[in-house]
Amino acid sequence: MSGQEQLPYWERQLVEQPLSSGGFTSEIERKVRERIRMEQRNSKPRAWIRTAAAFTAVAVLLGGGWLLRDDIGAMLEDKPNKQSGIPAALQNDTLADLDVTLKVMETEYDNFTNMQYARPFLLHHPSVGIETVMFKQDDKIDEWTDKEQPDVLRLNSRQYYELVQKGKLQPLDALIRNNKVDVDAMYEPIINILRQYGGGQLYGLTANFNTNVVYVNKTLFEKNGIPLPREGATWEELMDTAARFQGTGIAGLAASNYNDRPYYLFDMIRRSVGLQTDTQGGERVTVDSPAWADWWQRIAAGYQDGWLYRDADKAKKKGESFTPSDAFLKGKAAMTINGTYYIQQINQVWTGDKQQEWMTIPVPGNRTQDLSMSEIYAIPANVSSEKAAWEFVKFMTGKEFAKRLIGLGMSGGVPIRQADLSGENQERMAAFYEGKLELPDNWTQYMGMEKQSSDTLAGKAYDSGGALLDAVVEGQLTVEKALAELKEKLEQEAAAAKKESS
Amino acid sequence: MRRGGLLLSALLMLLVLLGLGGCSDEPDEAQQPAVLKVADTNEQNFYRLYGDYISAVFPDARIELVSTQAASDYTVSAAERQKRWVELVRREQPDLIVLWEDEIYRALANEGLLADLSPYMKDSGVTQEQIHPGVLELMKQNRDGRIYGMAPGFSASQLYYNEDMFRKYGIDLPHDGMTWAEMLQLAYRFTAADSSPDGPIGYYQSFMEPADLAYSVGDTEGMALYRLGAGKMTADTPAWRHIFDTVLASYKNGTFRSMLPKAKVGEDGETYYDQQAMSSVDLFGKGQAAMTLASPGQYDPSKTKFAFGSVNPPVDEATRTRSGSFYANQKLAIRSGSPEAKSSWAFIQFMISDYVAKVSVAQQLEFGVPSNMSYSNYDNSKAALYRQMPAIQPFDDIVSAGRSFYEEMWGMLRQEMNAALADKQSVDEMLKRVQQQGQRLIDESGVRAFEQNDGSHAD
Structure with a gap:
């Protein structure tokens, strides 16, 4: 190449040195040839332009040489360029200059x-260190955060709400806006709920959330000539659909895969349609309402007629049975209600010749009853390494990390961005993103920071009501009588509790 | 023209500098695949082992997973498994292949289905010196002796020793490069120092029986008791006699004792050892045995009540460099003829890069330590692993028999060794009987010579 002999020694070295394989040298050649062609096209550039250009070029060279002195120095020392071996996608590490260790909250x-x-x-x-700090079951989040001084928190809804209320978390809306985080691509009801917890502001982001859906074995429906339930089915419709399996030898619905007690199903339904055990802090017990009676009637009939699944052997026993065999996976029930982790189980069991066609529809009513978030990423208010902490929060709730969560089976919950699902998952999991998911009007009383005023006897009702509903199913009690007994019992409990606290 | 020449060269330098500033090694934007077809057991396995790395390097690529689970079915014969894999690769045409089993790697390599990685390495400036020589040796274990796949990591063991016990009895600490015979002699010195029933045990391995120890020594020396591919029992040799002599002598002089924890029989009729029973035999962990073989990092200084150290495990007598339990079976390979060979290589290159080696200090690979030699600079505690070489095992003996065959063979061996231990027979007699019975088992089991995958017949 002409003019090369006029280059000083170090420049010649640079030109001759193979900087990298894969076409860099040819890239230069191409650019140079282009320049030559351009020069020739411009045929007779004016002398002063040439001089100016030459000076500019030299100035840029000197400047550039100074700026790139590290690279050039490394080159001369025959060491690899410090950026070499790093894929393009991993260059420009925004945290490269920080020497920081992030303390991240972990649970048992x-x-x-x-x-x-x-x-x-x-x-x-790679220059950021990550350390975990253990939050134990009995710890109190507020005190623990003060004591351990973590940089990043991973919270459940209640902890999130508490820390927001106490002003212990950094608001994130400004960071989200400035960093153009794609909040709009995230499942809106969840973002809305987080905002509601935060009084309108976002103080955390989550990569996933957990809720239940109704799993439907299409193959069994088809075999028995029963039309599939529709996507927006109400509880009444769902029960009607399940009832159609009467006489087929298969139950229409197994309420859960680990609990086949009638009251469990009732409790699920009543909470999602807003039936309470009591109001005014237990002053008024409301279990004998027509709505309660209707549901007890219908559910009892379902278990009696066999279209609601109950493990035959254990039907005689009282109390919870935690080890019924999974009726849905064994083809003994056409529908069941479960969370995200169940998909993995289905995929493990229904393979090869055991394969069944299946789909999901949203659980009727308000799904917030079964909503859980356990990894809301948040930053404590007085964190020192805010930049790194925010990058971590952004990454862990971002699209790249979602790939891993999805690839590993989503047992922790469905991804916050529905669009991150692909292939079969997209259709099968659509139900997780459908249906009503809104905080009820009285939601604050369930966050553990104020005294509950309604449904205070729910726990007692579960115990006593469970036995009474069993008795109805066994034919030992009428619904009317059973609910009257339950009311009496709960009123006694409420009175006793009032006495204690006074 | 001088000024023009100066201008031209100045512009050239400018471009050089601009190029330097934006210089990046593979993979760059041009090499990001839109879709990469990956063959692995299933999606979960892939995301557990490699997903993070591939998402980091190819953030916009869509990974299409071809499941190899059915092809890897362990209830069918090795020959059938290899056949299924070959068919799968031919039919599905993956770009990147994730391999777990050496036998499958060899089968695919010998069928010409895998790309030779040497030219890619050369183009990228990855020299063989940058990779653990033991790993490279294992990669070349195929008919052509070429690098048809790369193990990003390898696993090897360490000989742990209880420093307190050695000091207490004034016994020289173990060192790299000891043979089994030497290590057992060292272990014997504890028995010699104190042979009371509660006395120290020089060397102890959970679950181990005399036959297992003999096998381990033979494994290190590159010896096999049988060559199924040839249909031959190969026990009655001077080399094996030497090993059995050593092992039996160690048992007889009380160097160590073997013990099986209480077994439970589960609902499915399977025998298993529960957690409590298993931890009850970790005599080294309990500070009752002076030496044991274990994976690096298995013992945590903060959790043991004694000072301990580790050296490389026993080595072969011939070269004093080779140890058993050195594995590099997790490999990545590129299908020969894949249109995404370049990007597949870019990913493999990333996995064996200094960059990943450095990050692996804080966040381990799922399958051992990086094959990149530079790792020992970043994590000195693992430096010894980079001085090990794998024991040589005849890798063309790729026939595997059914479970009952192995149970019978090892049951027989155990029985014969116990008889020798009880002085009911000499080592010579034992060897003859082992040879005879073993050969009969092989002949009767139907594990016949089969067609090796390069078309030749073993006989």
Whole structure:
């Protein structure tokens, strides 16, 4: 190449040095040839332009040489460029200059450590250290946060609400806006709920959420000539659909895969349609309402007629049975209600010749009753390494980490961005993103920070009501009598509780 | 023209500098695949082992997973498994192949289905010196002796020793490069120092019986008791005699004792050892045995009540460099002829890069330590692993028999060794009987010579 002999020694070295394989040298050649062609096209550039250009070029060279002195120095020392070996996607690490260790909250049944949650983040930001701090079951989140001084929290809804109320979390809306985080791509009801918890502001983001859906075995429906339930089916419609399986030898619905007690189903239904055990802090017990009676009637009939699944052997026993065999997976029930983790189980059991066609529809009523979030990422108010903490929060609730959560089976919940699902999952999991998911009007009383005023006897009702509903199913009591007994019992409980507190 | 020449060269330098500033090694934007077809057991396995890395490197790529689960069915014969894999690769045409089993790697390599990685390595400036020589040796274990796949990580063991016990009895600490015979002699010195019933045990391995120890020594020396591919029992040799002599002598002089924890029989009729029973035999962990073989990092200084150290495990007598339990079976390979060979290589290159090695200090690979030699600079505690070489095992003996065959064979061996231990027969007699019975078992079991996957017949 002409003019090369006029280059000083170090420049010649640079030109001759193969900077990298894969076409870099040819890239230069191409650009140079282009320049030559351009020069020739411009045929007779004016002398002063040429001089100016030459000076500019030299100035840029000197400037550029100074700016890139590290790279050039490394090159001369025959060491690899410090950026070499790093894929393009991992260059420009925004946290590269920080020498920081993030303290991240971990809980006892967490997968954070054993599944190496921090690894993908560290691949992007290798200079950041990640340490975990254990939050134990009996710890109180407020005191614990003050004591342990974590940089990143991973909270459930109640903890999130409490810390927001106490002003212990950093508001994130400004960060979200400035960093153009795609909140609009996230499932809106969840974001709305987080905002509601935060009095309108977002103080946390979550990568996933947990709620139940109705799993439907299409193959069994088809076999028995029964039309599938529709997507927006109410509880009444769902029960009607289940009832159609009477006489087929298969139950229409198994309320859960670990609890086949009648009251369990009733409790699920009543909470999602807003039936309360009591109001005014227990002053008025409302279990003998027509709505209660209707549901007890229908549910009892279902278990009596066999279209609601109950494990035959254990039907005689009282009390919870925690080990019924999974009726849905064994083809003994056409529908069941379960959370996200159940998909993995289905995929494990229904393979090869055991394969069944299945789909999901949303659980009727308000799904917030079964909503749980356990990994709301938040930043404490007085954190020192805010930049790194925010990058971590953003990453862990981002699209890249979602790939891993989805790839590993989503046992922790459905991804916050429905669009991250692909293929079969998209259709099968649509129900998780459908149906009503809104906080009820009296939601604050369930957050553990104020005294509950309604449904205060729910626990007692579960115990006593459970036995009474069993008796109705056995034919030992009428619904009327059973509910009257339940009312009496709960009124006694309420009176006793009032006495104690006074 | 001098000014023009100066201008041109100045512009050239400018471009060089601009190029330097934006210089990036593979993979760059041009090499991001839109879709990458990956063959692995299933999606979950892939995301557990490699997903994080591939998402980091190819954030916009869609990964299409081809499941190899059915092909890897362990209830069918090895020959059938290899056949299924070959068919799967030919039919589904994955770009990147995740391999778990050496036998499958060899089968695919010998069928010409995998790309030779050497040219890719050369183009990318990845020299063989940058990779653990033991790993490279294992990669070349195929008919052509070429690198048809790369194990990003390898696993190897360490010989742990209880420093307090050695000091207490004034016995020299173990060191790298000891043979089994030497290590057992060292272990014997504890028995010699104190042979009371509660005395120290020089060397102890959970669940181990005399036959297991003999097998381990033979494994290190590159010896096999049988070559199924040839249909031959190979026990009656001077080399095996030497090993059995050593092992039996160690048992007889009380060097160590073997013990099986209480077994439970589960609902499905399977025998299993519960957690409590298993931890009850970790005599090293309990501070009652002076040496044991274990994975690196298995013992945590903060959780043991004694000072301990580790050296490389026993080595072969011939070269003093090779140890058993050195595995590099988790491999990545590129299907020969894949249109995404370049991006597949870019991913493999990333997995063996200094970058990943460095990050692996804080966040481990799921399958051992990085094959990249530079890792020992980042994590000195694992440096010894980079001085190990794998024991040589005849890898063309790729026939595997059914479970009952192994149970019978090892049951017979156990019986014969126990008889020798009880002085009911000499080692010579034992060897003859083992040879005879073993050969009969092989002949009767139907594990016949079969057509090796390069078309030749073993005989």
